[in-house]
Amino acid sequence: MYVTRLDVQGVRNIHKSLLYPKARINIIYGENGSGKTSLLEAIYLLGRGRSFRTTNLKAVINRASDACTIFALLGNGGTDDISGVPIGVSRTSGGGFHFKVAGRQVYTSSQLAETLPIVLMNSDSLALVEGGPGHRRRFIDWGVFHVEHSFRETWRKYQRCHKQRNKLLRHDKISMAELDVWDREFISLSTQVAECRQQYFDKVLPEFHSIFKSLNGSLDLDLRLFRGWAEDSSLSKELKKSYQRDRVSKTTNSGAHRADLKLKYEGRPASEVLSRGQTKAVVLAMLIAQGRVLHRVRNKDCVYLLDDLAAELDRAHLSRGMELLLEQKAQIFITGTSKDALQALVPKSLARGIGLFHVKQGVVDQEEPDLI
Ligand SMILES: Nc1ncnc2c1ncn2[C@@H]1O[C@H](COP(=O)(O)OP(=O)(O)OP(=O)(O)O)[C@@H](O)[C@H]1O
Ligand SMILES: [Mg+2]
Secondary structure, eight states, X not given: OEEEEEEEEXXXXXXXXXXXXXXXXXXXXXXXXXXXXXXXXXXXXHHHSSXXXXXXXXXXXXXXXXXXXXXXXXXXXXXXXXXXXXXXXXXXXXXXXXXXXTTEEEOOHHHHHHHSOEEEESXXXXXXXXXXXXXXXXXXXXXXXXXXXXXXXXXXXXXHHHHHHHHHHTSSSOOHHHHHHHHHHHHHHHHHHHHHHHHHHHXXXXXXXXXXXXXXXXXXXXXXXXXXXXXXXXXXXXXXXXXXXXXXXXXXXXXXXXOEEEEEETTEEHXXXXXXXXXXXXXXXXXXXXXXXXXXXXXXXXXXXXXXXXXXXXXXXXXXXXXXXXXXXXXXXXXXXXXXXXXXXXXXXXGGGOEEEEEETTEEXXXXXXXO
């Protein structure tokens, strides 16, 4: 499924725009501050129920409007496909936030995500390598959520149990019998979460290596999933060992909430040794691998939002990255300031079928592609 029609109202400087994106490549170009990222933000809101720029959704609403509304049709067919699934989100400045999928109100962003899986690459995506473990856990969990539906419920139970255990650790006097009950539950859920993640990771890893090799040649990277407690120990032992530390810190120091992806090059953490360009290639390879696995396991394609990718990657990586993305047959929205530079990334065979959008001060014009 891909976005065949996109209606954006009251998002940042976009008052009202109607677009008919194409199945594969959609180029969004315009000057700085014209509204390109805002357009991607609107699509992201549709698929994730939140912004990638702010947690304060009021900031997304156009200053002269009292609500933002994004509506899309998701279809499989050509330009005359009007039988697609409607999906919409609206947020009022008063705080009301509504999601609709196929004409029905839904109440969780995961229902949006299930309908419209989105993968975003922008300058913040480098945090996947350079940032804290939370970024990498979210990367893994996004994938697990999409390929293994039962994961959401397990993760929810895990979080509740983790919270209860931490609450108990804050008591002055702890009933060991009570702690033991929570620990059993905690160990069982941690193990389930870790297994789901490992299964997903085992699918992503070979894709990652093959994509990265194709993007970056010979760098021999070592990517591993750390489950949140020592490989050579059981969680039960780890909890006993860290009991005093847990008491002092009033938090649980081992468990699935501590999972991470460890990326190493020649035995050193990749964030310490890779160049910026190499880091970008790693991130792109991880994101493409994620889309490939989703396609393979669920026969679903995600929509890629690539914000100012040219600023993030050199020409060679950019072209190769684009080829790899196109192998997936996913829908791509790519922004930049230069129409020509973006069009140059499109293989000749696809040039006729691209969507071309010129954004000027919040107004989006759909143009015919230049055929060179
Ligand atoms: N709530 C809002 N209401 C109206 N305008 C806003 C709001 N929030 C941000 N803007 C403005 O929207 C404009 C578009 O911003 P956006 O980040 O989409 O631009 P862009 O085309 O991606 O630019 P760049 O090439 O610099 O990345 C900016 O001028 C910004 O100041
Ligand atoms: Mg931008």
